[in-house]
Every structure is written in C-alpha cells, then in structure tokens.
Amino acid sequence: MSVHTTSKKITSQHIRARKGGEPIVGLTAYTASMAKAMDAIVDFILVGDSLAMTIYGEDSTVGVDLDTMIRHGRAVVRATSHACVVVDLPFGDYQASPEQAFMSAARILRETGCDAVKLEGGIEMAETVAFLSARGVPVMGHIGLTPQSINTMGGFKTQGKDEVAVQELIAAAKSMENAGCFALVVEGVVESASEKINQVMSIPTIGIGASVDCDGQILVVDDVIGLFEDFKPKFVKRYAQVMPTIREAIETFAAEVRTRQFPSADHVFGRPKG
Numbered sequence: 001m002s003v004h005t006t007s008k009k010i011t012s013q014h015i016r017a018r019k020g021g022e023p024i025v026g027l028t029a030y031t032a033s034m035a036k037a038m039d040a041i042v043d044f045i046l047v048g049d050s051l052a053m054t055i056y057g058e059d060s061t062v063g064v065d066l067d068t069m070i071r072h073g074r075a076v077v078r079a080t081s082h083a084c085v086v087v088d089l090p091f092g093d094y095q096a097s098p099e100q101a102f103m104s105a106a107r108i109l110r111e112t113g114c115d116a117v118k119l120e121g122g123i124e125m126a127e128t129v130a131f132l133s134a135r136g137v138p139v140m141g142h143i144g145l146t147p148q149s150i151n152t153m154g155g156f157k158t159q160g161k162d163e164v165a166v167q168e169l170i171a172a173a174k175s176m177e178n179a180g181c182f183a184l185v186v187e188g189v190v191e192s193a194s195e196k197i198n199q200v201m202s203i204p205t206i207g208i209g210a211s212v213d214c215d216g217q218i219l220v221v222d223d224v225i226g227l228f229e230d231f232k233p234k235f236v237k238r239y240a241q242v243m244p245t246i247r248e249a250i251e252t253f254a255a256e257v258r259t260r261q262f263p264s265a266d267h268v269f270g271r272p273k274g
Ligand SMILES: Nc1nc(=O)c2c([nH]1)NC[C@@H]1CN(c3ccc(C(=O)N[C@@H](CCC(=O)O)C(=O)O)cc3)CN21
Pocket: 049, 050, 053, 054, 061, 145, 147, 156, 157, 158, 188, 220, 222, 223, 228, 231, 232, 233, 234, 235
C-alpha cells in the first residue's frame, strides 16, 4: 500500500507547494468505484471532460455539459478522502466571460464538493483565471493540446513544433501562472518545448505527452488499464489490459446461463444444503 494511505486530505495548496519536489501523480476518474481504487495512491484525481469520449462514446469533448460534469464530480468526491479532486469546466460554460466562468465554477464547487476546477487556454483566459482565483475558486490551467479547441486546431495535434509556437506556449504558461493557477497541465507538447516551459514556471507543471521533467504526470485511467481501446495516443502507456479479463468473465457467465450451470445452490435462496 502507498505511504499516502494514512495521510490527510490533499488540497490545491499542497499541490502548489510540490513544485520541484517528489513528482505529483494524477489520474482521471469519472465514477465512485474508480475513485475508490485510486484515492489512497494518487495525489489528485481529475474528473476530466474526456469522459465524453471514454464513458459516453463521443468523438470529442465538445459535447459534454455542466450537469454531466457535476454528476460525475459528485460521485468521485463522495468516494474520495485523500486525493485532491479537480473537475474540468466543460466547453461553452466558461469561455464567454469571467462572470460565466465564475457561475459555472461555483456550481461545480457547491454541488460536488471538489477542491478545484480546471480550464483550457492561455492569455485569452488569464483575466478569467484571475477573476476566479480572487473569488475563492482554485484553478488548474491546461495548455498545449487543448481538446476543447479541436474545431479550431483541426484535430488532436501535437503542439510546440516551431520556435514561434514555443514562444506562444511559454507566454501562455506564464500568463496562467501570473493569473493565479495553482498548477498547469501541459498536454501534447514536443519534449524540448515542454522543457523550456518547465524552466520558466514557478507553479507545478503536470505533463501528459510533454516531458519527464514536469513536476507531475497525468493520464486517462481508462488508457492506463486498457479499458478504452478506440485509440491510443503515443503518450499513453498501458499498465494493464483489463478488457480481455472483462470479456472472459462475460463469456463464462453467458455460457453458464445457457447450460443452466448458473445459478447453482450457492446463488439461490432457501434450497436445502445437500
Ligand atoms: N481516452 C482518452 N485519452 C486521452 O488522453 C484523451 C481523451 N481520451 N479524450 C480527450 C483528450 C483527447 N486526447 C488525444 C487524442 C488523440 C491524440 C492523438 O491521436 N495524438 C497523435 C498525435 C497527432 C499529431 O501530432 O498530429 C498521437 O500519435 O499520439 C492525442 C490526444 C487526449 N485526451
């Protein structure tokens, strides 16, 4: 068992203070059962809008709404006592104005009991991050490959491929830090560019397809355990293959039903013991 098992609840301030220290471990979770499996082990749990794709089978994260994020956020919070819980703000519920972002973030904090929200963007979101931070909402930033911008980026494409793009990413990262983010997800950024971002940051960077010298790493848990098989970004490492195990259990159940091996004496009520 992890050394974290007996330790207290991790907050966004604890995450912020981990800059340059032991790497921060993040994973997504969307359900109570998955949150229970990881709560004692990880430092933070992200209720990611990737659930649009992993749970709901959509092609992007653009279609998920605030009520759905709150529903899953609440389930994860109820199953968590140790890890810091961060919930993604969904596309369309924060980009219009700082006020819109605050109303959405406040609903997420009030109705889920989570610790912080995450939003995607750079300089254009700095005013919003400052507005939220000043009003009691801890914000995790997210730059680089920002999936909510799929329709303007033309796909899930690696970022930071030329010097102009690298300078824009550094400016975006610094603006998120200056606006008050407690940590910054850097996604799908070429390694050399990610290293340059890390060099200028004084809040923790959380890499996903970025670089090993980020202050932490996050992956989608469904990718990590082989529960999601529709596609596999290069940055995903599969640590388990649960799908064959799931299929095997389902095949055995189906076969036993069809041959009337199930239910046997152990699984019915009131049959006299032989
Ligand atoms: N299951 C899952 N895992 C994720 O990591 C994830 C989601 N869903 N949904 C939301 C976003 C979408 N993400 C993605 C999706 C695809 C690629 C991908 O195919 N990348 C290519 C690079 C393409 C290029 O650079 O042009 C790759 O080969 O990894 C990357 C990130 C990351 N996020």
